[in-house]
Amino acid sequence: MSTATQDRISVKTAVGDLAIFGGTPAFKNVLHVGQPNIGNREKFTAQINDILDRRWLTNGGTYVTDFEKRIVDTIKVEHCIAMCNATVGLEITIRALGLTGEVIIPSFTFVATANALQWLEIKPVFCDIDPRTHSLDPAKVEKLINGRTSGIIGVHLWGKPCDVDGLTEVARRHNLKLLFDSAHAFGCSYKGRMVGNFGDAEVFSFHATKFLNSLEGGAVVTNDAALAQRLRLMRNFGFTSYDRTDSLGVNGKMNEVSAAMGLTNLDSMDEFIGINRRHYKQYQDHLSGFAGISFLPYDDDERSNYQYVVLEIEESKTGVTRDELLQILHAENVLARRYFYPGCHKMEPYKSLYPDAHLSLPHTESVAARVMTLPTGQAITPEIIRGVCAIISTVLDNATEVRKRLEERPPA
Ligand code: T4K
Numbered sequence: 001m002s003t004a005t006q007d008r009i010s011v012k013t014a015v016g017d018l019a020i021f022g023g024t025p026a027f028k029n030v031l032h033v034g035q036p037n038i039g040n041r042e043k044f045t046a047q048i049n050d051i052l053d054r055r056w057l058t059n060g061g062t063y064v065t066d067f068e069k070r071i072v073d074t075i076k077v078e079h080c081i082a083m084c085n086a087t088v089g090l091e092i093t094i095r096a097l098g099l100t101g102e103v104i105i106p107s108f109t110f111v112a113t114a115n116a117l118q119w120l121e122i123k124p125v126f127c128d129i130d131p132r133t134h135s136l137d138p139a140k141v142e143k144l145i146n147g148r149t150s151g152i153i154g155v156h157l158w159g160k161p162c163d164v165d166g167l168t169e170v171a172r173r174h175n176l177k178l179l180f181d182s183a184h185a186f187g188c189s190y191k192g193r194m195v196g197n198f199g200d201a202e203v204f205s206f207h208a209t210k211f212l213n214s215l216e217g218g219a220v221v222t223n224d225a226a227l228a229q230r231l232r233l234m235r236n237f238g239f240t241s242y243d244r245t246d247s248l249g250v251n252g253k254m255n256e257v258s259a260a261m262g263l264t265n266l267d268s269m270d271e272f273i274g275i276n277r278r279h280y281k282q283y284q285d286h287l288s289g290f291a292g293i294s295f296l297p298y299d300d301d302e303r304s305n306y307q308y309v310v311l312e313i314e315e316s317k318t319g320v321t322r323d324e325l326l327q328i329l330h331a332e333n334v335l336a337r338r339y340f341y342p343g344c345h346k347m348e349p350y351k352s353l354y355p356d357a358h359l360s361l362p363h364t365e366s367v368a369a370r371v372m373t374l375p376t377g378q379a380i381t382p383e384i385i386r387g388v389c390a391i392i393s394t395v396l397d398n399a400t401e402v403r404k405r406l407e408e409r410p411p412a
Pocket residue numbers: 032033034035036085086087088109110112113155181183184204205206207208209217218335339
């Protein structure tokens with residue numbers, strides 16, 4: 001299985017070596033957060049040929065059906081409805097659940113969570129997170145419930161399950177629908193049960209950047225047979241038979257090539273998780289000794305996909321800000337990311353629609369200012385991680401000098 005080739009890595013040890021101050025970038029080729037994992041290429045190309053030979057490209061083909069079955073078996077859920085992507089999966093599910101009025105969600109999430117609601121003219125009500133977990137705080141959710149609230153969308157950000165029990169209890173007490181945006185959490189468990197089995201439904205993403213991808217793709221999973229039936233109809237224009245519709249639908253179908261990619265990658269899922277876990281531990285070994293650097297922990301007693309290496313940088317202890325460190329890494333061709341900055345409430349259209357939202361989101365804003373994600377996955381090697389950590393160590397060991405030299409640089 002191939003990985004990205006890095007024909008040159010220069011390991012940084014001194015401030016003067018840093019590319020931002022004129023040194024040669026540590027990596028010749030750009031490193032991304034979210035470079036796709038790719039399973040057995042021969043198998044995938046053979047499947048594409050089979051799909052072409054059979055001239056059945058989409059609309060309920062055998063690969064999509066098999067992919068849905070494999071997901072059902074993998075996470076032990078009753079129904080899986082594959083979708084063209086998770087955003088459309090969320091929109092269809094929101095509609096199928098009959099959500100209206102207001103729905104409570106975190107602001108600290110990818111903008112698709114909020115967009116899926118706003119697109120359907122439902123108000124996303126942004127709730128603050130628990131800064132330790134980066135996920136919705138159920139006590140704060142409860143305070144936002146009013147007569148217009150129809151549901152809650154919990155997000156298992158970074159693949160770490162949110163407080164499922166707490167949100168389930170709040171939803172039950174107030175008779176609200178509970179949906180989980182599980183875009184990051186395929187293959188993860190909560191209290192020993194696989195994510196996908198909670199709330200009214202959960203939505204996975206299999207976008208190229210997810211640890212398990214189907215090129216583009218998503219899936220809605222549920223243990224509610226009636227909801228599953230509505231989702232299937234809505235996914236396919238509402239068709240109940242060849243030329244009959246009884247209700248409104250849209251096109252949310254996954255195509256056969258995407259399903260073949262999903263199936264191929266499912267065969268390598270344990271390998272991908274193993275790679276991610278080793279990378280995560282290696283980053284921790286190199287960096288967790290530095291004051292002001294903390295890793296978002298994954299629970300080793302649960303199943304996790306370890307697809308994001310999430311660091312928090314506390315400037316008062318590191319002597320550099322998250323954004324300064326990002327600038328330095330980018331100059332070295334390490335495209336570390338500040339996901340999910342600045343929070344949905346500070347992005348349009350939400351910033352204009354809900355200008356006061358920030359008042360109740362202090363943890364969201366402070367976490368969004370501290371978080372950084374580092375490259376991981378199949379394209380990354382232990383040698384690359386050593387190179388990335390050498391840059392960060394050089395900066396942290398010499399923070400005062402780095403800060404001074406950054407300030408002395410002429411404005412760009
Ligand atoms: N809910 C949550 C919580 C989500 O995080 C997402 C998506 C969704 C819902 C909606 O799921 P989908 O509708 O997408 O199925 C990316 C992804 O596009 C998005 O799927 C993902 N979350 C989000 C967290 O990340 P960007 O804007 O960061 O994408 P982009 O193009 O900058 O790609 C990230 C990096 O990956 C780049 O630096 C380059 C690299 N890359 C990307 C692609 C596509 C590659 O090396 N190869 C590739 O093929 O959003």
